[in-house]
Amino acid sequence: xxxxxxxxxxxxxxxxxxxxxxxxxxxxxxxxxxxxxxxxxxxxxxxxxxxxxxxxxxxxxxxxxxxxxxxxxxxxxxxxxxxxxxxxxxxxxxxxxxxxxxxxxxxxxxxxxxxxxxxxxxxxxxxxxxxxxxxxxxxxxxxxxxxxxxxxxxxxxxxxxxxxxxxxxxxxxxxxxxxxxxxxxxxxxxxxxxxxxxxxxxxxxxxxxxxxxxxxxxxxxxxxxxxxxxxxxxxxxxxxxxxxxxxxxxxxxxxxxxxxxxxxxxxxxxxxxxxxxxxxxxxxxxxxxxxxxxxxxxxxxxxxxxxxxxxxxxxxxxxxxxxxxxxxxxxxxxxxxxxxxxxxxxxxxxxxxxxxxxxxxxxxxxxxxxxxxxxxxxxxxxxxxxxxxxxxxxxxxxxxxxxxxxxxxxxxxx
Amino acid sequence: xxxxxxxxxxxxxxxxxxxxxxxxxxxxxxxxxxxxxxxxxxxxxxxxxxxxxxxxxxxxxxxxxxxxxxxxxxxxxxxxxxxxxxxxxxxxxxxxxxxxxxxxxxxxxxxxxxxxxxxxxxxxxxxxxxxxxxxxxxxxxxxxxxxxxxxxxxxxxxxxxxxxxxxxxxxxxxxxxxxxxxxxxxxxxxxxxxxxxxxxxxxxxxxxxxxxxxxxxxxxxxxxxxxxxxxxxxxxxxxxxxxxxxxxxxxxxxxxxxxxxxxxxxxxxxxxxxxxxxxxxxxxxxxxxxxxxxxxxxxxxxxxxxxxxxxxxxxxxxxxxxxxxxxxxxxxxxxxxxxxxxxxxxxxxxxxxxxxxxxxxxxxxxxxxxxxxxxxxxxxxxxxxxxxxxxxxxxxxxxxxxxxxxxxxxxxxx
Numbered sequence: 157x158x159x160x161x162x163x164x165x166x167x168x169x170x171x172x173x174x175x176x177x178x179x180x181x182x183x184x185x186x187x188x189x190x191x192x193x194x195x196x197x198x199x200x201x202x203x204x205x206x207x208x209x210x211x212x213x214x215x216x217x218x219x220x221x222x223x224x225x226x227x228x229x230x231x232x233x234x235x236x237x238x239x240x241x242x243x244x245x246x247x248x249x250x251x252x253x254x255x256x257x258x259x260x261x262x263x264x265x266x267x268x269x270x271x272x273x274x275x276x277x278x279x280x281x282x283x284x285x286x287x288x289x290x291x292x293x294x295x296x297x298x299x300x301x302x303x304x305x306x307x308x309x310x311x312x313x314x315x316x317x318x319x320x321x322x323x324x325x326x327x328x329x330x331x332x333x334x335x336x337x338x339x340x341x342x343x344x345x346x347x348x349x350x351x352x353x354x355x356x357x358x359x360x361x362x363x364x365x366x367x368x369x370x371x372x373x374x375x376x377x378x379x380x381x382x383x384x385x386x387x388x389x390x391x392x393x394x395x396x397x398x399x400x401x402x403x404x405x406x407x408x409x410x411x412x413x414x415x416x417x418x419x420x421x422x423x424x425x426x427x428x429x430x431x432x433x434x435x436x437x438x439x440x441x442x443x444x445x446x447x448x449x450x451x452x453x454x455x456x457x458x459x460x461x462x463x464x465x466x467x468x469x470x471x472x473x474x475x476x477x478x479x480x481x482x483x484x485x486x487x488x489x490x491x492x493x494x495x496x497x498x499x500x501x502x503x504x505x506x507x508x509x510x511x512x513x514x515x516x517x518x519x520x521x522x523x524x525x526x527x528x529x530x531x532x533x534x535x536x537x538x539x540x541x542x543x544x545x546x547x548x549x550x551x552x553x554x555x556x557x558x559x560x561x562x563x564x565x566x567x568x569x570x
Numbered sequence: 571x572x573x574x575x576x577x578x579x580x581x582x583x584x585x586x587x588x589x590x591x592x593x594x595x596x597x598x599x600x601x602x603x604x605x606x607x608x609x610x611x612x613x614x615x616x617x618x619x620x621x622x623x624x625x626x627x628x629x630x631x632x633x634x635x636x637x638x639x640x641x642x643x644x645x646x647x648x649x650x651x652x653x654x655x656x657x658x659x660x661x662x663x664x665x666x667x668x669x670x671x672x673x674x675x676x677x678x679x680x681x682x683x684x685x686x687x688x689x690x691x692x693x694x695x696x697x698x699x700x701x702x703x704x705x706x707x708x709x710x711x712x713x714x715x716x717x718x719x720x721x722x723x724x725x726x727x728x729x730x731x732x733x734x735x736x737x738x739x740x741x742x743x744x745x746x747x748x749x750x751x752x753x754x755x756x757x758x759x760x761x762x763x764x765x766x767x768x769x770x771x772x773x774x775x776x777x778x779x780x781x782x783x784x785x786x787x788x789x790x791x792x793x794x795x796x797x798x799x800x801x802x803x804x805x806x807x808x809x810x811x812x813x814x815x816x817x818x819x820x821x822x823x824x825x826x827x828x829x830x831x832x833x834x835x836x837x838x839x840x841x842x843x844x845x846x847x848x849x850x851x852x853x854x855x856x857x858x859x860x861x862x863x864x865x866x867x868x869x870x871x872x873x874x875x876x877x878x879x880x881x882x883x884x885x886x887x888x889x890x891x892x893x894x895x896x897x898x899x900x901x902x903x904x905x906x907x908x909x910x911x912x913x914x915x916x917x918x919x920x921x922x923x924x925x926x927x928x929x930x931x932x933x934x935x936x937x938x939x940x941x942x943x944x945x946x947x948x949x950x951x952x953x954x955x956x957x958x959x960x961x962x963x964x965x966x967x968x969x970x971x972x973x974x975x976x977x978x979x980x981x982x983x984x
Contacts, residue, residue, distance in 0.1 A: 171594065
């Protein structure tokens with residue numbers, strides 16, 4: 157089933173808004189085995205919208221348009237659809253009821269302009285929007301489907317999941333699709349590809365592998381298409397087991413896992429706590445750990461020790477250590493980890509010290525040099541990294557590496 | 571001058587990559603007074619690329635295509651351009667020299683596949699790419715311009731700025747364009763619009779105002795188009811002065827400023843230091859302050875006090891205070907700010923305590939309740955906020971609000 161996505165809105169064409177809707181929809185459609193043939197962004201202009209609808213419906217089985225459904229004058233998608241389908245407007249009573257409740261709850265008056273949002277083209281199937289004020293619309297033409305949704309990402313996603321996904325499942329009948337994403341850290345894309353080449357070459361034709369790299373992380377997505385969902389799922393599980401034999405040391409989770417959520421689950425299951433002592437990451441590790449709801453169960457706190465005097469006074473780093481080895485050294489980062497572990501009385505502690513840049517580099521310790529230490533009941537593990545010369549990316553990579561090292565230590569059985 | 575942007579690449583159509591290039595290019599073009607009429611994303615397929623080129627060159631004066639210039643087999647943009655312009659390939663010697671140096675510096679062997687990247691269509695003007703391996707290309711056809719750039723954002727941006735911007739300035743001759751962005755915080759878009767309505771209504775027709783909202787921030791962009799750059803600049807300065815009389819209390823900077831960079835400049839000019847004590851923001855404030863290079867000059871460090879015992883032991887918050895008023899209270903956040911200021915011996919300190927959610931809310935203190943305190947030589951200023959029920963957004967809004975309050979205190983004359 158070929159699909160085209162049309163985004164409508166001047167704010168996209170002046171670059172004010174990045175079009176994240178198209179990528180989200182494409183991912184979803186892909187997950188259900190439907191391909192996107194084109195993405196198009198057009199202005200809030202009748203002739204442009206009609207021309208693009210015409211072309212898209214000729215070339216595709218499914219067309220999804222987003223945007224231009226607001227109450228103000230510049231939003232013309234609904235009126236343009238009326239013209240395109242030679243249809244008048246009628247009030248959709250259930251949508252009007254929803255609207256009234258929406259405004260009542262917010263104690264705002266329902267104006268005439270808002271009331272008009274409950275009007276829909278006679279020839280469409282109106283789709284109740286529980287997440288905003290403009291109903292979605294579905295048109296059918298010669299067996300082809302056209303959906304029109306608001307451009308607000310949250311509303312668009314909710315409408316898609318509620319109304320389009322069941323339709324996709326129906327139309328894709330007979331074709332089961334199973335996905336599994338394997339998350340890896342600490343190894344580059346091409347090196348990983350090398351390690352798993354034999355495994356990758358052995359994949360049957362109906363199972364597809366995609367490499368999805370992100371800064372510091374490579375995700376591997378397996379997509380299996382076939383007749384039986386349970387058989388595909390079993391086959392994928394089997395393949396994942398084989399993959400782990402080859403690359404298990406870099407795998408940190410699956411599907412929606414994150415490093416910080418995996419760490420949280422590990423700490424909770426072992427009833428252990430953690431603290432952070434950060435220099436070059438400046439609070440990024442603490443921020444990431446606390447992005448998990450419920451993290452107060454295992455995260456006691458942390459110290460951002462930017463100035464050397466904070467390293468000595470709060471974290472009890474020896475002045476002699478700083479003088480002899482410098483702030484960016486294995487010795488200092490070890491004492492930082494041990495210091496915060498003792499200070500906050502936790503089971504684990506992670507510490508960072510490095511030169512994020514752009515200034516502060518030397519020949520011996522260039523910008524991008526980072527030391528990371530993890531203290532546990534078993535002692536301290538340290539590792540040195542040489543990242544690049546971009547401050548933001550250095551912090552990001554130090555963050556991911558620190559979480560990875562921390563996870564490895566928590567996982568150890570003792 | 572009408573412009574179309576064409577992005578080429580299967581990775582965009584499966585949703586693996588969000589198309590940020592198109593929005594960036596649109597912003598740039600807009601800044602120079604050129605409008606984008608359409609954005610199109612097509613697969614790495616010859617027929618699709620040729621059809622879209624054909625249409626785009628008919629409708630526009632300038633077409634910019636990105637993507638599909640890599641060394642592997644799936645990248646076919648260059649070969650498709652050869653076919654479209656009936657042109658053979660020739661080696662571009664200066665690009666080959668650049669390539670050789672690029673690989674030499676990285677101590678990697680230059681393979682035949684890489685060497686082919688220096689080949690360009692005979693009929694194009696090759697554009698040396700100092701930032702990557704594939705040269706940019708410029709074609710001229712009936713007075714219309716077509717640029718082809720790699721899809722890697724960093725390379726694309728550098729090529730655009732080096733080769734397209736001078737051309738835009740030339741073609742836009744006679745038309746001077748002056749931009750000024752005013753950055754505001756602490757007031758919603760519609761309230762701000764109300765406050766400055768008289769000013770906005772008085773803008774002459776050749777000066778355009780755009781509202782660019784982001785979480786917690788509203789940017790106002792003024793664009794003036796006319797004959798004399800110096801006259802426009804003077805007029806804009808005059809308008810900004812008038813705007814500040816109406817909305818000055820919410821303005822925190824201009825153009826490329828950020829709250830954290832403005833705070834950094836203020837602290838440096840006053841030779842003062844700052845520390846942070848964070849509960850609900852979990853390190854986000856420290857991370858933001860240290861994202862500014864050179865921040866070690868004024869940021870000594872911070873404490874992330876997630877557990878109550880860290881608030882008492884490290885920040886000297888009174889146990890009685892916690893018992894009587896709770897962790898999320900004016901009293902606690904005040905003691906946190908004073909505690910970290912004394913602990914790290916700084917001139918300023920900012921502290922946060924709140925319920926980020928989704929759990930932990932009560933009737934009296936629902937999810938989204940956040941207290942912020944700023945301690946200075948003059949005492950402590952506090953403020954309570956009621957954000958929403960989304961954990962990530964609550965942290966983001968608390969962060970922006972805390973930086974804003976901190977800035978206000980540092981600005982005070984004493």
